[in-house]
Amino acid sequence: MMAAAQTHRLTSGGLVDRSAPLSFRFDGQTFSGFKGDTLASALVANGVKLVGRSFKYHRPRGILTAGSEEPNALVELRSGARREPNTKATTAELYEGLEAASQNRWPSLNFDVMSVNQLFAPIFVAGFYYKTFMWPAKFWEAIYEPAIRRAAGLGRAAVASDPDLYDKAWAHCDVVIAGSGPAGLAAALAAGRSGARVILCEEDFVPGGRLLADGGTIDGLPAAEWLARTLAELASLPDVRIMTRTTLFGVYDGGTYGAIERVNDHLPSPPEHEVRQRLWRIVAKRCVVAAGALERPIVFAGNDTPGVMMASAMRSYIGRYAATPAKRIALFTNNEDGWRTVETALGAGLQVAAVIDARAEISPAHRSLASKSGFPVLHGSVSSVDGGKAGVRTLSVSLTGGSRAEVEADGLAVSGGWNPTVGLTSYHRGRPKWRDDIAAFVPDGAPPGMVAAGAANGAFGLGACLREGFEAGAAAARDAGRSGSAGSMPVADDEAYSLTPLWHVAGKGKAFVDQQHDVTASDIELAQREGFESVEHLKRYTTLGMATDQGKTSNVAGLAIMAAVAGRSIPETGTTIYRPPYVPVAIGAFAGHHRDENFHATRLTPSHHWAAEQGAIFVDTGLWKRAQWYPRAGEKDWLESVTREVKAVRSGVGFCDVSTLGKIDVHGPDAGAFLDRVYINTFSNLAVGKARYGLMLREDGFVYDDGTTSRLAEDHYFLTTTTAKAGLVMQHLEFCRQVLFPELDVQLTSVSDQWAQFSIAGPKTRDLLKEIVDPAEDLSNEGFPFMGVREVSLRGGIKARLFRISFSGEMAFEISVPARHGEALVRNLMIAGAPFGVTPYGTETLGVMRIEKGHVAGPELSGTTTAADLGLGKMMSTKKDFIGRVMAGREALVAANRQVVVGIKPTDRARRLRSGAHIIPKGLTPGPDNDQGYITSVCFSPTLDQWIGLALVERGRERIGEIVHAHDPLRGEDYDVELCNPVFYDPDGGRQRG
Amino acid sequence: MRITCPFCGERELGEFTYLGDAKPVRPAADAGEDAVYDYVYLRDNIAGVMSENWYHGGGCRAWLKVTRNTLTHEISAVEPAAGAGAAKVGA
Ligand SMILES: [Zn+2]
Secondary structure (H helix, E strand, C coil), X not given: CCCCCCCCECCCCCCCEEEEEEEEEECCEEEEEEECCEHHHHHHHCCCCCCEECCCCCCEECCCCCCCCCCCCXXXXXXXXXXXXXXXXCCCECCCCEEEEECCCCEXXXXXXXXXXXXXXHHHCCCHHHHHCCCCCCHHHHHHHHHHHHHHCCCCCCCCCCCCCEEEEEEEEEEEEECCCHHHHHHHHHHHHCCCCEEEECCCCCCCCCHHHHCCEECCEEHHHHHHHHHHHHHHCCCEEEECCEEEEEEECXXXXXXXXXXXXXXXXXXXXXXXXXXXXXXXXXXXXXXXXXXXXXXXXXXXXXXXXXXXXXXXXXXXXXXXXXXXXXXXXXXXXXXXXXXXXXXXXXXXXXXXXXXXXXXXXXXXXXXXXXXXXXXXXXXXXXXXXXXXXXXXXXXXXXXXXXXXXXXXXXXXXXXXCCHHHHCCCCCCEEECCCCEXXXXXXXXCXXXXXXXXXXXXHHHHHHHHHHHHHHHHHHCCCCCCCCCCCCCCCCCCCECCCCECCCCCCEEEECCCCEEHHHHHHHHHCCCCCHHHHHHHXXXXXXXXXXXXXXXXXXXXXXXXXXXXXXXXXXXXXXXXXXXXXXXXXXXXXXXXXXXXXXXXXXXXXXXXXXXXXXXXXXEEEEEECCCCCCCCHHHHHHHHHHHHHHCCEEEECCCCEEEEEECCCHHHHHHHHCCCCCCCCCCCEEEEEEEECCCCCEEEEEEEEEXXXXXXXXXXXXXXXXXXXXXXXXXXXXXXXXXXXXXXXXXXXXXXXXXXXXXXXXXXXXXXXXXXXXXXXXXXXXXXXXXXXXXXXXXXXXXXXCCCCCEEEEEEEHHHHHHHHHHHHHHHXXXXXXXXXXXXXXXXXXXXXXXXXXXXXXXXXXXXXXXXXXXXXXXCCCCHHHHCCHHHCCCCCEEEEEEEECCCCCCCCCXXXXXXXXXXXXXXXXXXXXXXXXXXXXXXXXEEEEEEECHHHHCCCEEEEEXXXXXXXEEEEEECCCCCCCCCHHHHC | CEEEECCCEEEEHHHCEEEEXXXXXXXXXXXXHHHHHHHHHCCCCCCCEEEEEEECXXXXXXXXXXXXXXXXXXXXXXXXXXXXXXXXXXX
16 A cells, blocks of 8 residues: 655755655554654654544644653554554654554544544543442452443454563663753763763653754854764763663662663564663662653643644654644743744744743744734633544634634644653652642652753753753763863853743633543542542542552642642642553563563473483473473373372382582581571580481471481581572571571581482382492491482592482482582493482472481471471480570470471372361361361372371370371362371381381 | 672672571570570561661672661671681681
């Protein structure tokens, strides 16, 4: 389809590249624009006025602004998985093939069925969520909420997963500057020349701020020339970095700033391997906020009609983009600055229908401009706009003195004055202060290290912006320790800025304060009458300022209207709390690369690659991937594989990678004394060459962690923790060492990643080990008794540690080698073990064998159990102090009716057990009153050929043999189980000692 | 937030773990249950300057005593715990 001509484009001027035409589609229609356009400016250049429908009333809306404060011109940009709703057409850069669709209309923008909402407008007044849909309650989910969501949705999010990459990065500098208008550039010049490391963030795709549209004269040069000269100088400074398409959106503690860089949003999709957006955390000693000011609307009936536009935005479209929003414009202003739009429009050859100025006095220069150009100046206010989806047609003007006038125009520029951008300076709960002379809030202090300059500080003149920016930049560099010369300050004149505050013109018809959320002046008046007097309440009751634009164009007007109704001043009314981010930031940018399989780091065991070759099934345990079982061809499910693995270990030999256990070297003359204080049992009397099971409590007396600790030398212990608590136990032990017991001479070193460790278990363990270990090593029961520990040489000379410890109840050793040898060891175990049918096993088999053996693990070490609950109370030494000793003696922790670990078996041997079921005494009704505990761990025991489990049961160990009821309301199961000895297998321990 | 570790220099918050009030002192072995109860459970919740235990787990693994204003997050002092660092302190 041929692109329509750019009917509203000037033939010359502006910062668009006419040699680079771009074709784009809006609502299915093809248009053309130029490189350098935003979507909004390209739509303006094509005479498109209607760009969306409003949130509640589905009123036709046009483009109000030319920046990130835009409340109306929100579109769905792109398609498919990249479709992004609520994208501001005013900041979306045009690219070849851009596709955008208007939002909130059905079936089409021109004919929108839901605009009948306007007829039901009375139900959408302030607080309508609370009033209309309160009763009956059950209607809410079924009827009201879906209806509201359908009617009031703003755009549709993509359903498919985001295909783009995002990045997160850190940057460090002396001075970060927000905004590259005259103040920001002057600040960068001063700081950069002083030798400071400077980062200048500009959210636009070209630096310059208002200079781009408004021009002016600086240092005797036209603004464009000064801008080019300044950018060249900044580029020549080695430590000044200008980041365009980057918004500084928040300030955090310690001089950390958040910024979002739209790296590739100006392209249809990011080039391969490139990110779409990058989230920056910038650490800066100083920050200069040169974020400028936002022009504010005046609220009057029909102020949302397409064609009503902020005066400065109209200047931007004409001056920067050479696009004319109207052929015959009128200006409604209460200040001097608005007149610049008239000058710009006349300069572009547009007609000026009239200027409606609310001030009593108008400058002689402007009066003569009016008479020379032949347009009337009307003293008064626009009370309503007549028009529709085709745009503005007629303005009704209330003249000072009471009479009325009508003005024919197809565009209305509105200027209610300027609001400094006080967001960044107020994000640490700062409250801006009111300045009567400019009728605006300005920063009152700022987070440490931050200062506002130029328009962001209420200094609106070009000269003042340069002055404040330059001085702030020079001071920031000095504060950051840079002593170079800032050179000479750029100089410009200060324009006049006289203003008569005007917020709201009374009139018939809807007058919008917050156009994105469809909040009207009468909504605010109603909320006030209903008693919502605090601004925070007003905000939530009316939803004023709560849309994606965060009320950038509406908040101050809303406060002013509220103040007027309440008969208070604006500063008495106060502002709501300002919160970051200044612009919406995609969740993807916060996540960066941390998504999907990269959500967190992945730790692989030394045998991982080998296990993967074997077809192992892996399970995530914390950051680790552990082999869960090793299926073999023909096995129909995990249970069959696990049953085979258990039988193979119990009858032959198997091995399992246990490298995930936390491992800590404890060194020093006081190592034993230290361990005595952190474990409930004693380690100082452990013989060198021996291992001992240890249990740690928290200081509140509950069990914290367990593991085996060996004494390798007089002053060297090797401590192991559970996989889950490895990091936390290290932290806890360091706390004990550094904070609680600094008098002990002991050092801790985490060696978890340094050692590959395997458990080798089963009656043929020695047969296998003899093939691996140097034949000179004595592995007999006498030469290497149960709980013995020793360094040994492997065949080939590698040193290994052997621990004769058993978690399975079988004759077993744990062998550990430096991690780099782990994979070679496992491959050799397979070769050497082939004659004995060696069987690798995973965490499931590990779990089955520990349950058969009655060993407690994670489900029993739940943070609510005591040593005695676990059947380990006798380990608690009475001869020494240790962490948790005193609190473990509290009445409730030693009560006779505590729930303690006991074994369970179903009375029906064929029955499957499931953990989590509640234990209820036989004959009593299941319920909290009769609840005596729950099943913690279950497995199918191949050894007993039935399901077995461990449970925490009230007085469980006194009730061995009792039949109790297992109640599982989650799965709808009820059955009987017998309480039994938790050690199901080899209760006298002969096998592991053999 | 940024914390200046006495061993590693100024580092970002994510490297540290917060434990809480650094004021309570672990009672002597014979202090009795009430004293230990107070130590384990009673904590001041100060709106203002307080001293806190922080762990530099993403760096040198030192436990630090950080003096911080809980209202402004301003950090006025960072000291190593008595037994922190490579060399013995106060032994
Ligand atoms: Zn450190």
